[in-house]
Amino acid sequence: MEAIVDLIGVGVSLGGRPVLRDIDLSLASGEVLGVVGPNGSGKTTLIRTLATLTSIDVGHGSVLGAPLAGNQLREVRRRIGLIGHQPSLIQELTLNENLAHVAKLSGLDPGRALRALEIVGLEDAADRRADACSFGMRRRAEIARLLLTKPDLLLLDEASSGLDDAANGLIRALMGSTTGRGGGVVMVSHDAAMITELTETVLSIESGRLGAAR
Amino acid sequence: MSFWGQALEIARVDLTVERRLGDTMRIVLPFAVVALIVIPLALGSQRSIVQAIATGVFWALGVLFGMQVALRQSAADTPERRDLQALLGVDPAARFVGRVISGSILMTAFLLVLALAMALFYAPRLSAGGWGALALSTLLLGVGLSELGTVAGEVTTGLRSRTALASLIVAPLALPLIVGASQSVEALERDTGILPWILLLVASDLALAVIGVALAKPLEEATR
Secondary structure, three states, X not given: OOEEXXXXXXXXXXXXXXXXXXXXXXXXXXXXXXXXXOOOOOHHHHHHHHOOOOOOOEEEEEEOOEEOOOOOHHHHHOOEEEEOOOOOOOOOOEHHHHHHHHHHHOOOOOOHHHHHHHXXXXXXXXXXXXXXXXXXXXXXXXXXXXXXXXXXXXXXXXXXXXXXXXXHHHXXXXXXXXXXXOOEEEEEEOOHHHHHHHXXXXXXXXXXXXXXXX | OOHHHHHHHHHHHHHHHHHHXXXXXXXXXXXXXXXXXXXXXXXXXXHHHHHHHHHHHHHHHHHHHHHXXXXXXXXXXXXXXXXXXXXXXXXXXXXXXXXXXXHHHHHXXXXXXXXXXXXXXXXXOOXXXXXXXXXXXXXXXXXXXXXXXXXXXXXXXXXXXXXXXXXXXXXXXXXXXXXXXXXXXXHHHHOOOOHHHHHHHHHHHHHHHHHHHHHHHHHHHHOO
């Protein structure tokens, strides 16, 4: 079975300050991993490192089979889906335009954008600009984006914060469809109860070091 | 999606965002036109002086406000949008080309409206060839400033003092563009040969395009 993520002794410094230290982490196909930790513990940096958006300073590893220090990262990035703290929508575009833009850049039919918005219950808001939507609606649109692009590695950074039960149900469905395709999911949050409920394996992170959850 | 498909899609979205925000045409342009009008008002009835300084004032204001347009556009590229494009596998060079296409269209439209205002308020004594040289130089200057703003935006991505640093990069590197554009019209009016100045503009645009495309990928990885 292909390892989705394999990190060995990884360290990351930002602005000269070590943020992740000696991280050993592996994620198998079909696995859901939760990481819980307080604010400033390195959760977001861990997620960005897994997304290949932050480079490592120490150690080695691979994501979806591509070495973190290699030249194949651009191809691999297409297979990674990320929901971060801030919804990554272009504020001046409508939700439908945002998803159609993503579909075009991904080489997909832009007509599928509306269908994805229907699945997350946003068909009536499809022509509304992102900056006129609530935080919860923008989060749903991000879920629709990932339903469209079908990533093999799904990374969720506090993705459930501020969402109602229905939207959390959509995140569960997204996680299920990702693992069902043989992908993997890593979810980080400060909310230990939520992480324990949604994930199979739970680790804790504190001062940039991973450990077993208490 | 092909390289050019990605570049054109990014340019299309940039222009849609600009059309809705109106940063250039509704905020920067009115100030530039007001600055253009103030000078003839200050000079009063001395029509011949106003006509003589027309193109010089146009280039000065065009470059000054054009740099504002270039820097505003480069600053509009948010970290979230860059991350999303990276995760969609967009080629950094295609992103550079796309932003230059949208920036060039915007910059050229801005400069052409400013040129129309200059023609209206200054009535410069330019021959038909002079107007042609002005249009060609404006187009080449617009492309160059857009490339410069995009390169500066890429180089300073993620830095705290991004805006100040971008200005420091753009200002000195814009000099060949300013000299080429302003001298091309003057050379035609003096009948001393326009070609060297147009070649300077074309060479500057090409050099900036090569630098931007060559640096796009290393710069993207360096900011990770």
